[in-house]
Amino acid sequence: MHFNTNTPASAFSRITLIGSGNVGYHLGRRLHAVGVEVVQVFSRDKEKAGELAAATGARAATRLDQIEPGSELYILAVSDDAIASVAGKLRSRLPEQSAIVHTSGATPSSVLAPFFPRYGIFYPLQTFSRGREPSFDTLPICVHSPDEELASQLAALGHRISRSVHRIDDAQRAVLHVGAVFVNNFTNHLFHIGQEILADEGLSFGLLLPLIRETVNKIEENPARDMQTGPARRGDQETISRHLEYLKKFPQFEEVYQVLTKSIQKLF
Numbered sequence: 214m215h216f217n218t219n220t221p222a223s224a225f226s227r228i229t230l231i232g233s234g235n236v237g238y239h240l241g242r243r244l245h246a247v248g249v250e251v252v253q254v255f256s257r258d259k260e261k262a263g264e265l266a267a268a269t270g271a272r273a274a275t276r277l278d279q280i281e282p283g284s285e286l287y288i289l290a291v292s293d294d295a296i297a298s299v300a301g302k303l304r305s306r307l308p309e310q311s312a313i314v315h316t317s318g319a320t321p322s323s324v325l326a327p328f329f330p331r332y333g334i335f336y337p338l339q340t341f342s343r344g345r346e347p348s349f350d351t352l353p354i355c356v357h358s359p360d361e362e363l364a365s366q367l368a369a370l371g372h373r374i375s376r377s378v379h380r381i382d383d384a385q386r387a388v389l390h391v392g393a394v395f396v397n398n399f400t401n402h403l404f405h406i407g408q409e410i411l412a413d414e415g416l417s418f419g420l421l422l423p424l425i426r427e428t429v430n431k432i433e434e435n436p437a438r439d440m441q442t443g444p445a446r447r448g449d450q451e452t453i454s455r456h457l458e459y460l461k462k463f464p465q466f467e468e469v470y471q472v473l474t475k476s477i478q479k480l481f
């Protein structure tokens with residue numbers, strides 16, 4: 214993994230943002246806040262496009278045929294499955310030499326290759342939700358392009374919004390994304406299960422928040438494996454049986470408990 218520590222000289226100063234969802238919304242506002250001109254923003258939803266356009270000083274587009282040539286970079290922050298078809302539709306609107314990137318962790322950059330030779334990745338490694346302000350300063354921005362000049366320009370753009378910019382190729386990013394699914398997506402789902410169980414008993418989820426925070430604090434300095442506690446780690450079979458008995462009222466969570474218990478037991 215190559216860590217890019219230098220800020221290359223030239224960064225993009227005029228970008229177009231396709232997608233006004235969780236990522237588009239926050240990325241667009243951040244780019245605007247640091248002085249990058251956001252020329253156009255796109256959403257099929259007029260209200261969403263209008264809201265983001267107002268927040269970024271951009272013009273709103275609700276059809277891809279309204280996207281104009283002339284931007285230095287086109288950022289596709291659309292659903293993974295829509296990336297190739299959106300790029301295909303833009304191909305007839307934009308010069309072939311336009312620079313284009315997507316923001317997906319799991320999708321290879323090469324899905325853009327059939328449409329634009331100057332393609333790459335601008336992947337912000339964070340969980341974004343519209344109603345929650347992300348902290349961009351330390352948020353890893355992973356950039357990649359087979360075109361060295363474009364890769365360098367993407368790194369420079371990354372440095373405008375974050376101190377943590379990394380050159381990471383498609384294979385490395387795919388692995389990072391698998392890791393991210395475990396530590397964020399699955400963990401968040403487990404938080405949901407915890408919330409459901411406590412709510413059912415009228416207990417406040419706030420009681421568990423210090424535990425959640427300490428779980429994260431501990432692994433900043435120690436391997437997670439060494440920090441494992443709980444009945445599966447200790448081999449307390451009777452406790453596990455009591456938990457499974459209780460979970461009969463939540464059959465949808467019982468299997469998750471069993472799978473994770475087995476995984477921990479295998480490790481120890």
Ligand SMILES: NC(=O)c1ccc[n+]([C@@H]2O[C@H](COP(=O)([O-])OP(=O)(O)OC[C@H]3O[C@@H](n4cnc5c(N)ncnc54)[C@H](OP(=O)(O)O)[C@@H]3O)[C@@H](O)[C@H]2O)c1
Binds near residue numbers: 233235261293319339
């Ligand atoms: N959310 C995260 O935490 C996160 C983090 C890092 C990277 N990413 C990546 O960033 C990208 C966007 O994710 P997101 O969370 O922002 O998704 P999202 O909130 O679901 O937004 C998806 C956007 O894609 C647009 N879109 C979907 N299908 C389309 C189509 N056929 N044609 C045109 N536009 C279409 C939607 O347009 P409308 O507005 O018209 O519905 C919407 O603006 C994905 O590649 C994702 O993997 C997400």
